Amino acid sequence: MTYKQSRRIFLQKTALITGGLFLGSHLPDLRTLAADQGETTEEVKLGLIGSGSRGQYLMDHLNLIPGIEVVAVCDNYQPNLTMGVQKTGGKAEAFTDYRKLLERRDIDGVIIATPLHLHSLMSVDALQAGLHVFCEKAMAKTPRECLDMYKTQLQTGKILLIGHQRMFNPRYLKAFEMINSGQLGDITQIRAYWHRNNDWRRAVPEPGLERKINWRLYWEYSEGLMTELGSHQIQVANFIKKDFPRRVAGTGSINYWHDGREVFDNVNLVYEYPDGSTLIYDSMISNAHYGLEEQVMGPKGTMELETGKMYSENPPPAPGILQLLNNIEHKIFDPLPLGGKSWVPETAREAKGEYIYEVDLEDDGTALEMEGFAQMIRENRHSDILLREAYYGAIAALLGNEAIKKGEMITFPEEYIL
Template sequence: MMDGIPDIELPPRDNNRRETLKTIASAITGSALLSTLPWLSPLKAAPAGKSPSDKVRLGLIGTGSRGQYLEEHLLKTPGAEIAALCDVYPPHLQAAQQKIGKPVTHYKDYRHLLDDKSVDAVIIATPLYLHAPMCLDALAAGKHVFCEKSLALTIPECKAVARTASQSPKVFQIGHQRLFHRATLYALQQVKAGDLGPITQIRAYWHRNVNWRRPVPSPELEMLLNWRVHRKYSAGLMTELASHHLQVANWFLDSPPLACIGYGSINYWKDGRDVFDNVNVIYKYPKGVSFIYDSLSSNRFYGLELQIMGPKGTLELETAKFYAENPPPAPGIIQLINQIERGTLESVALADRSWVPDLKKDTKGTPLPEDPDHDDGTGLSMAAFVNAVRLGEKSPAMIEHAYRSGVAALMGVIAMEEGREVAWPGGYA
């Protein structure tokens, strides 16, 4: 037991997906956190049976790399049946079909898929500029919707989708898998238990050394396959990467940002792209808390991390560790051995320095419990969506998470592009 959350004993790895999900869900949703995590409650539903009425028939719109990643999880999710696929690029469509192992209906135009009365819900894993029109059309067609992050390409579109989803009787879920990530849930409990003291600052970075530009078989496919590097279709690093960390910052601080400032540049990938390859943004939150974010795509040495800091300690959520600000001292004999090994036995100094460098005291940290199968939360998020559709159980909190993270990411883009402070634009009602 850790801070009120029961330890999770998972079944053997060769057990089926149904039992694994049921065991994890039972432990997490049995905790004191459930009342603040309503999007987890569908996981408590009885496992899907073999009856057709227990099956949720899904249409997958967008079968690129992310769509196929979600597809792999859906194929292991009890109660889920992929009934239709949609993509305008045949190679992606064919690859997705091969994973299913049996023929399903194919569509090139997503609107034709929405006309399919046998499809209960859609999974949208398309380029960002298509999220808003597809979500709005799907909700209008009476479909339940799971949409990959970030919510939309513009703030007005974010407002429109969030407003429509809140008024619809259908389930709407955003693809922020950290909402279902075991270590992140434990970290939230530590924050609520006061293990950090009040949050005083959050820092996050996501560094890669990769060119988003992909080789294209023919010039007319440039915009289709390389949409991430074109501002007309993408908002770049802020929506593709920063939106994940912004969602967690908003969640742990229980507030959207008040305002932000930032700088961005294209300082390495000079290949005709018009989205930044280097971004630096500072967000202002209530009570004087700042969230400092940077991302670049020309150096991966530091990788990615999200650090939540308070006077008592630091949580690093990507490496899933807690670092105490004042860790308990080691037993005397261990200290002595350490000093001998380092050759630093205390001696009387004739002259001593007047300051001591502020180096890390706790460099080992305490690991947060993680899923032994290394699920980043995507598996549970798929199970929660499918069960929410089975139960007809909406979670308005999910819409708020989608809206806050989507808008916050776009605030950063506007701040960098226009060289000004950007204030929170208000809610979507």
Template sequence: MKRQRRDFLRKLGATGAIAALSPIALSQEAQAKNLIEIKNQFNSENDTTIKLGLIGAGIMGIEDTNSALRHANVELVAVCDLYKGRLDSAKQRWGDHLFVTQDHKELLKRSDVDAVIIATSDHWHKQISIDALNAGKHVYCEKPMVHSVKEGMDVINAWKKSGKVMIVGSQGVSSLGNEKAKELLAEGAIGDIVYAEGFWARMSPEGAWQYAIPKDGNEQTVDWKKYVSNTKSRDWDPLRFFRWRNYLDYGTGMSGDLFVHLFSSLHFITDSYGPNKISSMGGLRYWKDGREVPDVLLGTFDYPETEKHAGFNLSLRCNFVDGTSGTTYLRIVGTKGSMDVKWEEVVVKMNQTMTSDDPFLQEQARLRGDSDTRAAILPPKELVYTAQRNWKGAHYDHFGNWFQAIRTGGTVAEDPVFGFRAAAPALLCNDSYFQNKFIQWDPVNMKLI
């Protein structure tokens, strides 16, 4: 395996080097703090106005559109949603000039729409993405890119054929924290990766997807027949429309909605294609409201050795019954140390000594012939990298990456191939849970084994 390792301390740069040499930093308890610099990556001589259409004006659709409109020379011209109440709200929020419709194909016919944001329920991601690409529109599709692994290659093939720019909305891959972690891992900061773990914790009705049901949410204001037209036909059910994440016909549960963020970040940092063995277990422990998905889920994943990284294992957890509330992290553990990665911060923890206070291990070391050596000046136990305060956030940068690629014909951080490789193990985690078995996956060729 080709893995070039450099001297980590030599690569810290001026700020890190000064911190490491300062008297305070010589203490084992000290932290060396460094700012993660913002790269001026969205400057372009081409400032052509990009006109957007939004398809799916719910929680994420609103958040995505507001982030997009923070960029210069970006306009929203059309909105589509199956619920009329959201169309009315869209005009109140963004202006009466908007063209609004309940039919996404009507929006895609418009010549004044250059690109679309797709923020519908998961079971419509594939078809609307393909329809948009075939209509000559650039696409921003919320994660997960598809509702099942059998849909992935259809989207990839449509994208390649279209010549348009498509990005998948796991915004963490555009974060300063992820970028810094990728750089540090490549420089050998923590040695070779051997293990990683991630965790999502929530403890609120909204966090557990018990969203409010609008008083006017009914068959007269919602195009229910269209909503279920690509899945099992059912009578009108407001819970299945407004709380769709809880139902398998429309959503992808904890793994598709949240694990996919952790997969995206991990794959970006490690240059991994994904795991080849997937397993999961969990259960419905608290939110027994008729949902079809667990509220506690554990997943374990086996990543094979590749040219890019050593073989390692991944453990992911998600808990909607957690009193700590709001906790999330990704930790990467290597042969020399570990990294705790957030979107705005990276904490590197380094192993400085192999000694132990365990009497048994101390005796074994003595029998092995280990001898006391002269004390040494040690580097900091922790190096903390924090985003500059004027950073506008991963959401802003993810859209900036997309707009830049549209204007210049460039590439994006999370194209459909990357997006599918992040979505697949998350979706297969569900399959493992419901089928009670290990799932074998070929991450290179992106197919089941």
């Protein structure tokens, strides 16, 4: 079933979650989107700045959603620009200078999917040009740039949404609802990891394009694993904790991909929240066995958000176990022999857990995020909570790199607390 075919049912089921969720009032009205509006949906015209791999991925989703048209595409690398225009059916106007694209008066907003070091510059310029902005994660390359973006949104009143698709993923939304209702108890620890096994490199047609194409590998343009991957999971942890970490310490290195890159190929960090709970985070790109996950733990249970499962600390006994317990209660067993085991190894439990959301998801939340951005534009309603979550998640990721580079515990600077 395609996204178009299942869109209405999918949105209706998702709206049931977000409508009663504590986050619900900060998301666009998914019930409006779920209605069968046909051609009456108000069209939103967007410009795409950055039509590389991520920009093209977003375009693939935008092309599935009624009521959205990408009318302009900008990239300063011709193969990407050509591909981006092609994905609009050749209809979009092509630009190599994003400032020229911002001058178009018929555009409601822009999607920015450029290298990290350009996020703040382009977002601030677009907001000041009177346009709504969706900017890919992480928010920016430095804490100061993150703060500049936040302040510019306040000054202009335009929408600024950062690309954290888990905040639009129904499975995650359901998990947030369950955690917020106390089903795990107080959250005492979160463990998150993202493991891949690839070199992160793209083919380069000529040596002079190395840094332009493989920008993720160099500190001048990138903050490596922490912003490309870690920022997603830190943001999720912060949202669950309803707070942000005040201290971080960690280590990182290049221990496998000795190919001239500058950014770490593995990172390991511990973030501490004000209540003493921690986020333990690691990421690597030389082994993919464990993949990615966020494990949220409390005295009542554990939730794994990526797989969408919950494991109770005290699950209800199966029928056979009930009989066993009854037998024990009535003391019908023979006495235990002397010399038997006096302890049980505390290895990981093998419980299968229970799925928290049974709807078959067609993507990771990106389609709903794109649809949500368009609806926010129609409603002219900015979500400050989503921006704050992105802001604190980005700065925490950046401070993680600082802790690694300095080899010391870093405290969240007062000047960046909103």
